[in-house]
Amino acid sequence: MSLATRSLPRTIGAHAVLLTYTAIALFPVILVIMNSFKSRAGIFGAPLTPPTPKTFDLIGYTTVIGQGDFLHYFQNSLVVTVASLFFVLLFGAMAAFALSEYRFRGNTMMGLYLALGIMIPIRLGTVAILQLMVASGLVNTLTALILVYTAQGLPLAIFILSEFMKQVSDDLKNAGRIDGLSEYTIFFRLVLPLVRPSMATVAVFTMIPIWNDLWFPLILAPSEETKTVTLGAQLFLGQFVTNWNAILAALSLAILPVLILYVIFSRQLIRGITSGAVK
Amino acid sequence: MGSLNIENVKKAFGPVEVLKGIDLEVTDGEFVVFVGPSGCGKSTLLRVIAGLEDSTSGRVLIDGDDVSVTPPAKRGIAMVFQTYALYPHLTVKNNMGLGLKQAGTPSAEIDRRIKIASAMLSLEPYLERRPAELSGGQRQRVAIGRAVVREPKLFLFDEPLSNLDAALRVNTRLEIAQLHRRLKATMIYVTHDQVEAMTLADKIVVLNAGRIEQIGSPMELYNSPANDFVAGFIGSPKMNFIDGAKLGETAKTVGVRPEHLTVDAKSGAWKGTVVHAEHLGADTNLYLDCEKAGLLTVRIFGVYNAEPGATLYATPDPAKTYRFGADGKVLK
Numbered sequence: 001m002s003l004a005t006r007s008l009p010r011t012i013g014a015h016a017v018l019l020t021y022t023a024i025a026l027f028p029v030i031l032v033i034m035n036s037f038k039s040r041a042g043i044f045g046a047p048l049t050p051p052t053p054k055t056f057d058l059i060g061y062t063t064v065i066g067q068g069d070f071l072h073y074f075q076n077s078l079v080v081t082v083a084s085l086f087f088v089l090l091f092g093a094m095a096a097f098a099l100s101e102y103r104f105r106g107n108t109m110m111g112l113y114l115a116l117g118i119m120i121p122i123r124l125g126t127v128a129i130l131q132l133m134v135a136s137g138l139v140n141t142l143t144a145l146i147l148v149y150t151a152q153g154l155p156l157a158i159f160i161l162s163e164f165m166k167q168v169s170d171d172l173k174n175a176g177r178i179d180g181l182s183e184y185t186i187f188f189r190l191v192l193p194l195v196r197p198s199m200a201t202v203a204v205f206t207m208i209p210i211w212n213d214l215w216f217p218l219i220l221a222p223s224e225e226t227k228t229v230t231l232g233a234q235l236f237l238g239q240f241v242t243n244w245n246a247i248l249a250a251l252s253l254a255i256l257p258v259l260i261l262y263v264i265f266s267r268q269l270i271r272g273i274t275s276g277a278v279k
Numbered sequence: 280m281g282s283l284n285i286e287n288v289k290k291a292f293g294p295v296e297v298l299k300g301i302d303l304e305v306t307d308g309e310f311v312v313f314v315g316p317s318g319c320g321k322s323t324l325l326r327v328i329a330g331l332e333d334s335t336s337g338r339v340l341i342d343g344d345d346v347s348v349t350p351p352a353k354r355g356i357a358m359v360f361q362t363y364a365l366y367p368h369l370t371v372k373n374n375m376g377l378g379l380k381q382a383g384t385p386s387a388e389i390d391r392r393i394k395i396a397s398a399m400l401s402l403e404p405y406l407e408r409r410p411a412e413l414s415g416g417q418r419q420r421v422a423i424g425r426a427v428v429r430e431p432k433l434f435l436f437d438e439p440l441s442n443l444d445a446a447l448r449v450n451t452r453l454e455i456a457q458l459h460r461r462l463k464a465t466m467i468y469v470t471h472d473q474v475e476a477m478t479l480a481d482k483i484v485v486l487n488a489g490r491i492e493q494i495g496s497p498m499e500l501y502n503s504p505a506n507d508f509v510a511g512f513i514g515s516p517k518m519n520f521i522d523g524a525k526l527g528e529t530a531k532t533v534g535v536r537p538e539h540l541t542v543d544a545k546s547g548a549w550k551g552t553v554v555h556a557e558h559l560g561a562d563t564n565l566y567l568d569c570e571k572a573g574l575l576t577v578r579i580f581g582v583y584n585a586e587p588g589a590t591l592y593a594t595p596d597p598a599k600t601y602r603f604g605a606d607g608k609v610l611k
Binding site for chain 1: 326329331350351352356357360362363364365368377378381382425437
């Protein structure tokens with residue numbers, strides 16, 4: 001901002017609003033992480049204070065890691081998230097390209113049909129999905145989860161990506177056609193790199209609900225072999241006794257991978273390479 | 280090599296007819312410019328020639344071969360786009376070589392052609408750069424170079440100068456003209472700018488609302504326009520059109536170009552007051568509100584001092600006055 005458009009009270013006001021919002025948004029996360037480093041008495045005695053030398057305790061983390069299978073749960077979560085993300089982005093981008101690039105009968109209807117999934121929650125179909133998975137023998141497999149999450153993520157991905165693909169210059173695609181590139185090469189080599197920032201946006205929006213989901217792992221893949229982190233954390237949630245240390249530690253650990261993925265995608269948002277293609 | 284025949288090509292998008300039956304013959308080595316207002320179908324026609332759009336009916340022949348169902352890459356054409364359309368992830372060299380690589384040309388041959396083209400367009404210092412590191416004029420030269428290396432039968436230009444600023448536009452126009460002279464290739468050029476059309480073309484095709492209004496050399500179009508549309512479109516400032524009835528003429532409209540009117544302070548055919556004067560140095564444009572003829576533009580060569588509000592008489596050159604009938608066609 002230039003000096004001419006800046007005013008001190010307005011700057012202070014804007015910062016106050018943003019800082020307040022940041023504090024509100026971060027509060028639960030910080031509370032979880034803080035308490036995960038405290039002893040049980042510390043958590044219940046003073047839940048809002050940071051760990052002191054007296055209350056500091058790594059019992060939660062040792063429990064989680066000592067349980068042994070937790071690494072395996074992490075691995076399951078990662079496999080499911082990354083694989084679903086891959087398929088959502090691949091199929092979403094391909095469908096979006098077809099919808100935005102080719103004129104064919106029923107194009108608009110197809111677009112609306114694909115967008116319908118945004119408005120109808122996939123969980124309404126849980127019973128049918130379960131029957132389907134039982135019939136196809138996919139219960140208690142990660143494949144079941146990947147399939148469901150891919151279906152869940154596609155509508156929004158297609159909706160967002162087709163808007164962005166419409167903005168990719170027609171001239172560029174036509175130049176590729178005249179140079180003899182196949183439609184696949186045009187899609188993968190010319191169009192995809194140009195919509196990379198929007199792909200990253202879609203990836204972030206798709207990834208977080210998948211990582212955090214409890215519903216489908218609980219219903220479709222509750223076995224020890226296929227448990228995800230969120231489901232695994234339920235282990236410590238007993239009917240009579242709840243191991244808060246372990247839950248908080250598990251949740252704190254669960255933030256890490258998703259944070260790493262987020263950092264990777266948000267770096268893609270840098271537009272650098274796209275400038276200079278046209279105009 | 281390099282002739283083009285278009286036979287009764289029609290194109291409709293749903294119920295909207297964009298091209299209403301186009302017939303055109305382009306001989307080898309000609310520079311043909313399609314010109315017309317926005318939406319007249321000139322870009323669509325170019326796309327049909329390139330194979331980027333299918334025509335609804337009619338045939339396109341390149342060198343006598345019907346290419347109506349041949350994919351763009353196999354038609355022996357190269358195209359330069361308004362937005363340059365360079366591949367952002369490739370260097371200048373690879374941008375130019377990609378088409379040949381796809382066609383399976385040996386790499387020594389590709390290198391040789393890139394060398395010739397880049398020397399022709401003074402692109403040698405930039406061969407290893409990416410499009411993002413080039414200026415607008417350089418990018419358009421790369422796009423032209425990409426067309427040159429393919430040694431096509433037909434060059435297609437789709438408003439290649441529209442994104443450049445005025446000074447670069449003149450330079451690049453000159454380069455395209457020189458390129459045509461050197462390569463002696465057939466070129467088809469689309470523009471809405473009649474100055475580009477007049478300066479570059481061997482043959483101008485004036486299009487309007489999906490039809491060809493007139494085909495001819497720049498001077499033919501300027502001196503003997505077939506109808507009021509061509510007369511108004513070619514020439515700048517635009518031809519003055521005067522209602523024939525007001526002048527007591529039998530023709531529906533009478534047209535006279537601004538440069539074919541003379542002004543005098545004392546006497547003349549049409550009395551009027553000066554509304555505005557534009558002083559361009561080399562010439563002066565006067566806008567006269569005439570009692571009989573309405574608002575007229577007069578172009579005077581050199582400097583002419585006239586204050587708004589002054590009374591002047593305008594006189595048309597009778598040999599260069601055009602009369603148009605009710606259907607817009609010129610009356611002989």
